[in-house]
Amino acid sequence: MPVPWSHLxxxxxxxxxxxxxxxxxxQVVPDVGVAVFTGRKVSARVVSGTVFEGKVTDALLSPLSxxxxxxxxxxxxxYRDYAKESNMPIPDEPVLxxxxxxxxxxxxxxxxxxxxxxxxxxxxxxxxxGFFLSRTGRDIAERDAWDYVLGFTCCNDISARNLxxxxxxxxxxxxxxxxxxxxxxxVSPGALSDPHNLRIRTIYNKDxxxxxxxxxxxxxxxxxxxxxxxxxxxxxxxxxxPTGTPPGIGCMRQPKVVLGxxxxxxxxxxxxxxxxxxxxxSDANSKEVRG
Numbered sequence: 001m002p003v004p005w006s007h008l009x010x011x012x013x014x015x016x017x018x019x020x021x022x023x024x025x026x027q028v029v030p031d032v033g034v035a036v037f038t039g040r041k042v043s044a045r046v047v048s049g050t051v052f053e054g055k056v057t058d059a060l061l062s063p064l065s066x067x068x069x070x071x072x073x074x075x076x077x078x079y080r081d082y083a084k085e086s087n088m089p090i091p092d093e094p095v096l097x098x099x100x101x102x103x104x105x106x107x108x109x110x111x112x113x114x115x116x117x118x119x120x121x122x123x124x125x126x127x128x129x130g131f132f133l134s135r136t137g138r139d140i141a142e143r144d145a146w147d148y149v150l151g152f153t154c155c156n157d158i159s160a161r162n163l164x165x166x167x168x169x170x171x172x173x174x175x176x177x178x179x180x181x182x183x184x185x186x187v188s189p190g191a192l193s194d195p196h197n198l199r200i201r202t203i204y205n206k207d208x209x210x211x212x213x214x215x216x217x218x219x220x221x222x223x224x225x226x227x228x229x230x231x232x233x234x235x236x237x238x239x240x241x242p243t244g245t246p247p248g249i250g251c252m253r254q255p256k257v258v259l260g261x262x263x264x265x266x267x268x269x270x271x272x273x274x275x276x277x278x279x280x281x282s283d284a285n286s287k288e289v290r291g
Contacts, residue, residue: 003151004047005023006026006187007025008047008188009185009186010062010065011044011060014041019061020044021046023045025045026191028043031274033107033154033276037107060106060109062182063184066101066102067101070101070236070237071240073098075096076095078095081217081246081247082217082246085248090219093228094225097170097171098171099171099175100171104240105177105180105181106184107183107184107276108264110178111277111280112278113280113282114158118163122161122162122251123159123259123260124160124250124257127245127246128245129154129242129269130154130240132149132150132151132238133149133150133237134149134150134237136234137230138234139232140235142224142227145222145224148235149189149222151188152192152269153185153272154274155181156275157245158180158181159179161173161250185273187273192272196215198269200213200214200269201268202267202268203268210253211248211249212248260279261279262279263278264276
């Protein structure tokens with residue numbers, strides 16, 4: 001059944017300091033992430049039994065909380081133009097890796113904290129279209145897959161490349177706490193005409209566009225991903241699925257782009273919004289690293 005909202009945020013109300021789910025009027029506020037980042041007060045209608053006005057404070061959060069997300073199932077090499085950039089063949093089946101739910105974090109002012117082990121000049125971004133599952137299921141047919149999509153959002157798969165390239169398994173190098181900033185808006189499937197036809201960009205330090213592609217380049221569609229991953233496996237309600245990144249990641253650029261302490265990364269997806277993340281090196285004594 002259709003969800004009762006179209007553009008969902010989770011926010012802390014100024015009036016009482018409590019956390020709510022809310023509906024934002026996308027005609028009035030086309031991009032919540034930018035509005036809050038620039039200090040604009042945003043009105044939201046609470047999604048509950050009683051709908052009333054609230055004010056979004058600086059505590060903008062990811063659409064779902066950590067305890068609502070059992071696991072993050074990530075797709076690798078899922079853009080045709082990225083495969084071309086990497087000189088890699090188009091995969092026959094989805095490439096899957098897992099990230100722990102503790103890697104989930106929200107937009108700025110929440111920080112992407114780079115741990116000491118990854119402060120080696122190889123921290124990287126990956127702008128991605130993500131979706132959350134609305135219910136639990138197994139062996140889901142492609143024709144039924146849309147019934148399991150709660151909504152779409154912006155994600156950034158922060159990666160420690162030196163650690164990633166030392167192993168064939170990516171979960172450790174991509175699974176650090178706060179390495180999956182997500183949000184701020186969750187857009188219902190009914191509010192998007194086609195999630196496979198959206199411009200997706202990543203912007204580094206406000207004005208350097210490092211990724212610029214379209215979800216038309218996705219190799220595997222959302223229904224296929226859900227159907228494939230659910231074969232013999234129970235996919236749980238609240239699971240987050242980032243669908244892969246387009247070309248232009250930092251380690252592939254010349255010169256390379258590295259996430260340093262204080263840097264800002266924005267993931268902008270057409271008709272969904274902009275995810276703004278600020279990078280922080282958790283060790284205060286570490287040196288600043290720049291690409």
